[in-house]
Amino acid sequence: MNTKACLVLANGQIFEGNSFGASGVIVGEAVFTTGMTGYLETLTDPSYFGQIVTQTFPLIGNYGVIHPDFESEKSHVRGYIVRDLCDTPSNFRCETDLNSFLISNNIIGLSGIDTRRLTKILREAGVMNGMIISGNSEEAQSAFSALENPKEKEKLLKEIKAYTIKNAVKSVTGSASKIEESAEAVFETSAKYRAVPVTKDGLKVNDQNEAMKNGRGKKVVLWDFGAKANIRRELLKRGVEVVTVPCDTKADDILKMNPDGIMLSNGPGDPAENVDIIKEIKKICASGKPIFGICLGHQMLALARGASTSKLKYGHRGGNQPVKQLSTGRVYISSQNHGYAVNNASLPKNAKLSFVNTNDGTCEGITYTDIPAFSVQFHPEASAGPLDTNFLFDDFVNLINNPALFKDFKPEFERIDAISYFQSTIKQTKAAGKASE
Incomplete structure (x- = not known):
């Protein structure tokens, strides 16, 4: 703790701070998340594989480390950066401190830097690679020395820029399965902390029999591409039997289970x-x-149906992302963690936008009108985050009970262009402001 450490961005900018967690040298994709709570869920979310978060x-670490809140068995981040680290956590569920957790997971941490300035750089320039150098090891000292020599620093920057995230899905599949709990344990925790299903009206369903009645006797295969544990928990809370399979499972083997x-x-x-995997998803469709x-x-799923995807400038990560449901016009606050998005204009004939991000108009949900399928870019399981869209799990159970429901879908909009949507939203906001003056 409190030894010399720094972040070196691919553009050459350096942030000096203090070390915590493991020591050494790592390279990763530098991203930021705006979540005010849920740092444990962030650290154990497999979707952050390969990234410096x-x-x-x-202030991070104030409620310590609580294993029942994990989304998988371990941390998957490449490195972890905070402004102020709390090394004396206080919470009745706390098991250990954040520093000890990072050490046990061999994750390098950096604290004491201006995270606001770093975030602004990533927003303006876009996500970029970075290197964290920490501690007194020979490797770290060699990297620190390289920063003092212009030629050696240039070599270091080339190494940083060359980094790519490889074999991401194969590297994390099955991690959440290792902390799976029985349905009975999930229900007990759910009742204890009132982490119960939430309806479209925002009402909690505290009666387990009521929450489970539509899902009893149904089996769902959870195809694990780096699944968060809470996805399975939300299905179990609705009475559904969940069978988790790894990412390389063939479609034929899944269908033989008769889910x-x-x-x-x-x-x-x-x-x-x-x-x-996309080829196998086509068979499932x-x-x-x-x-x-x-x-x-x-x-x-969108790629399997003929759409395309692209990388966002800095992605959506945090628990405060607003999404608009086009069929109702209602806006929900969602939890998100992604750096790619489905291109709106690429949706095929039988794919209709169901949700858009109200900040930038990007695709947040799709409903398919020729097969019983729908999907969302955000995380309705939410943990930790808002429970606004938790009802989507009930929609899935309802679709299972009545697969013909998708035929009744009547989209309010055939297409929506991200830029024109964003511009029209700004115009409406300005007009409303003038009208109130």
Whole structure:
């Protein structure tokens, strides 16, 4: 703790601070997340594989480490950056401190830097690679020395720029399965902390029998591309039997299980790189089985149906992302973690936008009108984050019970252009402001 450490960005900018967690030298993709709570869920979310995560909220670690809140068995981040580290956590559920957790997971941490300035750089320039140098090891001292020599520094920057995230999905699949709990344990915790299903009206369903009645006797295969544990928990809370399978499972093997529905999970990396998985998803689509995709699952389902994806400038990461449901006009606050998005204009004939991000107009949800399938870019399982869209799990259960529901979908909009949507929203906001003057 408190030894010399720094972040070196690919553009040559350096942030000096203090070391915590493990020591050494690592290179990763530098990103930021705006979550005010949920740092444990962030650290254990497989979707952050290969990334150096910066928390914009200034104080991190104040409630320590709580294993039941993990989204997978371990941390998957490359490095972790905070403004102020709390090394004396206070919470009745606390098991250990954040520094000890990072050491046990061999994750290098950096504290004491201006995270606001770093976030502004990433917003303006876009996500870029970075290197954290920490501690007194021979490797770290060699890297520190290189920064003092212009020629050696240039070599270091070339190494940073050359980094790419590889084999992301294969590297994290099955991590959440290792901390799976029985349905009974999930229900007990759910009741204890009132982490119960939430309806479209925002009401909590505290009666377990009521929450589970529609899902009893149904089986869902959770296709694990880096799944968060809370996806499975939300399905279990609705009485559904959940069978988790790894990312390389073939469609034929999934269909032999005779599931009532298939959940495509979240996960890390570029969705278009998963060519073999996308081919298998196409086969699942042809089966007529109800499908629900979240985050990476949403993107790969879209690719399987003929859409395209692209990388966002700095992504959406945090628990305060507003999304608009086009069929109702209602705006929900959502939890998100992604660096890629489905291109709105690329949606095929039988794919209709269901949600858009109100900040930039990007695709946040798709409903398919020729197969019983829908997907969202955000995280309705939310933990930690708002529960506004938790009802989507009930929608999935309802679709399983009545696969013909998708035929009744009547989109309010055939297409929506991100730029024109964003511009029209600004005009409406300005007009409303003038009218109130």
